[in-house]
Amino acid sequence: GENVGLHLPTLSVQEGDNSIINCAYSNSASDYFIWYKQESGKGPQFIIDIRSNMDKRQGQRVTVLLNKTVKHLSLQIAATQPGDSAVYFCERAGSARQLTFGSGTQLTVLP
Amino acid sequence: DVKVTQSSRYLVKRTGEKVFLECVQDMDHENMFWYRQDPGLGLRLIYFSYDVKMKEKGDIPEGYSVSREKKERFSLILESASTNQTSMYLCASTLRGRGLLHEQYFGPGTRLTVT
Numbered sequence: 314g315e316n317v318g319l320h321l322p323t324l325s326v327q328e329g330d331n332s333i334i335n336c337a338y339s340n341s342a343s344d345y346f347i348w349y350k351q352e353s354g355k356g357p358q359f360i361i362d363i364r365s366n367m368d369k370r371q372g373q374r375v376t377v378l379l380n381k382t383v384k385h386l387s388l389q390i391a392a393t394q395p396g397d398s399a400v401y402f403c404e405r406a407g408s409a410r411q412l413t414f415g416s417g418t419q420l421t422v423l424p
Numbered sequence: 425d426v427k428v429t430q431s432s433r434y435l436v437k438r439t440g441e442k443v444f445l446e447c448v449q450d451m452d453h454e455n456m457f458w459y460r461q462d463p464g465l466g467l468r469l470i471y472f473s474y475d476v477k478m479k480e481k482g483d484i485p486e487g488y489s490v491s492r493e494k495k496e497r498f499s500l501i502l503e504s505a506s507t508n509q510t511s512m513y514l515c516a517s518t519l520r521g522r523g524l525l526h527e528q529y530f531g532p533g534t535r536l537t538v539t
């Protein structure tokens with residue numbers, strides 16, 4: 314079956330540094346990838362998405378890179394701030410029957 | 425702003441009780457979902473609905489049922505709660521139809537404890 318996973322369960326970065334959170338997938342038929350941020354006690358919130366016909370997409374302070382050759386997805390956060398502390402996870406979506414989520418990486422921003 | 429609300433933030437039930445978790449969205453979304461979230465396992469899809477009175481099983485439907493009588497409301501039912509159903513339950517909705525989905529809007533979650 315589909316495997317969407319994250320390489321590291323936890324990541325600590327210094328405030329102001331860049332963060333990179335990774336996700337791997339196994340199904341090449343994926344159409345669409347989404348990154349979510351989940352703060353403590355809250356539901357996940359959409360951060361950024363990328364379609365499988367793209368390699369890179371940029372938002373405000375965030376960039377998602379998709380490497381289809383190695384089936385790898387990454388989320389880069391520039392100038393990480395304390396408010397970025399949260400669990401981040403990726404979703405692979407192709408249709409309502411093809412939703413798969415990674416288990417999440419806990420990002421901790423150190424002062 | 426899309427609002428997805430869930431009836432309870434915290435719930436404690438006894439084994440064997442029937443449990444209802446309610447979810448309401450206010451943006452006329454077609455698709456609604458119920459997930460459970462457990463440490464190390466991520467989000468797992470229990471059931472989803474793409475229209476009123478329509479439902480489809482997700483990856484882990486056993487022990488659960490759902491009801492969608494109105495477009496804005498999607499209920500998750502635990503017919504006879506068991507301790508292994510202790511979890512965080514998340515409801516979500518999306519606007520798109522049955523094809524490629526857009527990002528999901530999640531509710532705040534219900535932390536259910538079954539004793």
